[in-house]
Amino acid sequence: MAVILRLKRFGRLNHPTYRVVATDPKFPRDGRIIEALGYYLPLMPRAQEQLKLNAERVQYWLSVGALPSETVASMIRRSGIPMPKRKQRVRNKSTAKPPVWTPPKKKVPRPPKPKVAGKEGQKK
Numbered sequence: 001m002a003v004i005l006r007l008k009r010f011g012r013l014n015h016p017t018y019r020v021v022a023t024d025p026k027f028p029r030d031g032r033i034i035e036a037l038g039y040y041l042p043l044m045p046r047a048q049e050q051l052k053l054n055a056e057r058v059q060y061w062l063s064v065g066a067l068p069s070e071t072v073a074s075m076i077r078r079s080g081i082p083m084p085k086r087k088q089r090v091r092n093k094s095t096a097k098p099p100v101w102t103p104p105k106k107k108v109p110r111p112p113k114p115k116v117a118g119k120e121g122q123k124k
Contacts (some may be wrong), residue, residue, distance in 0.1 A: 020058075021035065051079060
């Protein structure tokens with residue numbers, strides 16, 4: 001997974017504001033970002049000013065395979081940006097038959113090596 005679209009929190013206590021960002025999933029929630037794509041103001045009284053997205057850039061990130069979080073995906077649908085259809089992976093079933101089971105071969109111990117009598121007694 002290379003890029004994820006998610007929210008980055010800003011604002012003071014009990015007054016959250018969020019930025020919609022493209023980031024690496026390994027970075028923390030409020031950490032480094034690749035690009036800011038818009039904002040979300042949940043406490044804004046006018047609904048049309050709550051959400052602002054750069055549709056062109058969001059579409060680009062979705063086209064190159066970025067995955068949006070559930071919240072950002074609902075925001076993208078709400079703003080009217082078409083979500084790309086994910087292709088289902090086709091898994092081919094194997095037609096090969098398993099090999100016939102044969103019991104493992106028994107190991108035959110080797111006879112011990114004969115000791116050479118001449119070398120043991122000699123020391124310099």
